[in-house]
Amino acid sequence: MKNEPLHPSSEELFAYRDGEMVPEKRATIEAHVMGCSLCRTFIDQISSLEAELRQSPDRAPAGYLEGLDDVVRARIARAASGADAGKAERSDARERRSEDRSAARERGRVKEAPGLPWAAVISTVSAAAAVMVVVVILIKQGPYQRLITPQPPAKASRAPASGAPMKPEAAEKSEGKAKKDREGVAGNEKGVAQLQKAPEAAATDEAERDRLQKRADEAALKSVPAPAPVGEIVKEETANRAAAPEAQFKAMEQKPSAAPAPGLEDEIAPTPRYAALLARYGLPPVWDGAQVSPEALANAEPDLRSLYMSGIAGSDSGRVRLYLAEAARLRYTAGDSVLYEEIRRHYHRAIALGGPSSRIGRVAEERLRTLER
Amino acid sequence: MGEKKPDRSAVPDAEIVQLVLAGEIDAFDELVRRTRRPAYRLARRITRNHEDADDVVQESYVKAYRALPRFDSNRAFQPWFLTIVARSALSQIRSRARRATVPLDEPGADGTTLADRIAEAPLDPGTRQRLRDVEDALSSLPDEQRAILALRVDGDLPYAEIAAALEIPVGTVMSRLARAREALLEEVEKRRAARFRRSS
Numbered sequence: 001m002k003n004e005p006l007h008p009s010s011e012e013l014f015a016y017r018d019g020e021m022v023p024e025k026r027a028t029i030e031a032h033v034m035g036c037s038l039c040r041t042f043i044d045q046i047s048s049l050e051a052e053l054r055q056s057p058d059r060a061p062a063g064y065l066e067g068l069d070d071v072v073r074a075r076i077a078r079a080a081s082g083a084d085a086g087k088a089e090r091s092d093a094r095e096r097r098s099e100d101r102s103a104a105r106e107r108g109r110v111k112e113a114p115g116l117p118w119a120a121v122i123s124t125v126s127a128a129a130a131v132m133v134v135v136v137i138l139i140k141q142g143p144y145q146r147l148i149t150p151q152p153p154a155k156a157s158r159a160p161a162s163g164a165p166m167k168p169e170a171a172e173k174s175e176g177k178a179k180k181d182r183e184g185v186a187g188n189e190k191g192v193a194q195l196q197k198a199p200e201a202a203a204t205d206e207a208e209r210d211r212l213q214k215r216a217d218e219a220a221l222k223s224v225p226a227p228a229p230v231g232e233i234v235k236e237e238t239a240n241r242a243a244a245p246e247a248q249f250k251a252m253e254q255k256p257s258a259a260p261a262p263g264l265e266d267e268i269a270p271t272p273r274y275a276a277l278l279a280r281y282g283l284p285p286v287w288d289g290a291q292v293s294p295e296a297l298a299n300a301e302p303d304l305r306s307l308y309m310s311g312i313a314g315s316d317s318g319r320v321r322l323y324l325a326e327a328a329r330l331r332y333t334a335g336d337s338v339l340y341e342e343i344r345r346h347y348h349r350a351i352a353l354g355g356p357s358s359r360i361g362r363v364a365e366e367r368l369r370t371l372e373r
Numbered sequence: 374m375g376e377k378k379p380d381r382s383a384v385p386d387a388e389i390v391q392l393v394l395a396g397e398i399d400a401f402d403e404l405v406r407r408t409r410r411p412a413y414r415l416a417r418r419i420t421r422n423h424e425d426a427d428d429v430v431q432e433s434y435v436k437a438y439r440a441l442p443r444f445d446s447n448r449a450f451q452p453w454f455l456t457i458v459a460r461s462a463l464s465q466i467r468s469r470a471r472r473a474t475v476p477l478d479e480p481g482a483d484g485t486t487l488a489d490r491i492a493e494a495p496l497d498p499g500t501r502q503r504l505r506d507v508e509d510a511l512s513s514l515p516d517e518q519r520a521i522l523a524l525r526v527d528g529d530l531p532y533a534e535i536a537a538a539l540e541i542p543v544g545t546v547m548s549r550l551a552r553a554r555e556a557l558l559e560e561v562e563k564r565r566a567a568r569f570r571r572s573s
Contacts, residue, residue: 010551069402
């Protein structure tokens with residue numbers, strides 16, 4: 001493929017397969033994919049891998065998912081009842097972290113309890129020794145020295161307390177050491193001050209983290225891109241319904257009304273490929289319970305799946321997804337969680353692709369409501 | 374305790390959200406039931422271990438609950454919620470010093486392995502082997518690639534939602550997803566080729 005500069009890039013092929021290709025390029029890519037077995041194979045390989053991943057069994061421990069609603073309810077209740085207005089804004093994870101820390105401290109205390117007196121003695125003695133050293137240094141080097149030591153002759157004023165003569169270099173060294181010690185003390189004080197400030201800093205960090213998390217959540221809420229004007233949506237969707245997520249979201253934002261406007265995909269005629277496939281099995285353009293025989297649908301399913309998997313369903317994607325949901329439903333029995341998710345996913349995509357006010361969207365939504373878990 | 378809870382399985386997401394906002398906190402259970410499976414799958418794929426995935430899922434529900442007043446009821450709940458899950462999961466793996474993973478053949482929290490589950494699944498042997506290959510290959514990918522694939526495959530999220538979840542432009546989603554898919558394919562092919570060599 002690398003030797004063939006005319007092949008679209010992987011990004012383009014995948015965007016096309018995912019229904020995310022920009023309208024201007026979509027027709028070009030589609031034409032290429034239709035005529036290029038290499039690109040089709042590449043798309044098929046990826047589609048198969050992803051289908052396999054979706055088929056993979058859940059890894060949740062037995063009973064975990066079933067009990068999750070109780071756990072979540074308890075956490076929400078705990079967060080709501082135990083927190084004041086300020087705390088309510090905090091992430092529950094932080095509460096848990098804090099709980100974990102307390103628990104860890106608690107555990108640590110229990111574990112360390114037998115050694116605690118020794119630790120206390122050692123730390124007290126160390127602290128006392130440090131204080132003594134500092135005091136001695138201050139006394140020796142500070143103004144107190146003059147008060148407590150006998151005043152020697154002027155010449156001997158720089159002699160050490162021991163009375164032994166000291167060379168100027170040694171005296172300088174001693175002063176230097178004292179300075180160093182003083183700096184050390186100051187440094188220690190600074191360290192202590194910093195340590196005392198640490199909880200404050202941590203609180204600031206947590207507040208900052210909360211603020212960021214809050215902003216992230218708000219951004220998630222606003223993550224839907226600004227919608228394009230409706231006229232433009234219809235125009236774009238006519239060219240490529242699946243290519244403009246903005247348009248899809250705009251469509252999703254329109255609440256279904258009693259007399260819904262025609263949906264986006266409803267206005268686009270099925271492609272000849274899709275129409276021919278349906279005609280082969282005697283199926284209507286959009287799934288309709290009254291008109292679709294289960295046998296015909298079961299027979300059509302492999303072809304519908306191939307159409308979807310090959311990534312060339314294009315503007316028929318919503319219709320295809322609705323059919324695939326219904327086909328999967330023929331095999332479904334309540335309790336089959338894997339198939340349940342697959343069917344739900346098909347319906348959700350049908351709603352998203354067709355738009356909730358479209359016929360496809362409305363049918364998919366109604367059918368989804370009746371899907372028994 | 375003995376009070377029977379109303380069956381809300383057929384009530385649309387938007388109505389459930391309104392019920393919760395009106396004070397029927399129990400209605401939130403229904404949203405949890407509807408989304409717990411994809412949420413856990415997504416969190417598990419990104420974090421690669423049950424403990425972190427559990428943390429992420431619970432934390433995400435609490436966040437979603439708190440953010441519910443700002444939720445646009447005209448939207449579907451699941452994609453919105455999965456965006457929160459993805460963010461929490463990514464934040465979790467970034468903040469974790471350890472990178473605890475549970476490989477395919479290592480028991481999870483309940484003592485079973487994914488390999489066991491695949492073996493128990495009602496699938497033909499060929500499909501089982503393919504599943505093992507692809508799960509193993511996915512697990513070997515870097516966090517960034519695994520996360521974007523999980524968002525696409527398990528979350529079924531469109532590019533715009535993935536971009537919002539990862540806080541990157543849509544163009545970057547396209548290129549990152551393409552690299553991740555290529556890497557996945559390469560890893561799967563490596564495993565299949567190795568097996569083929571061993572068997573022949």
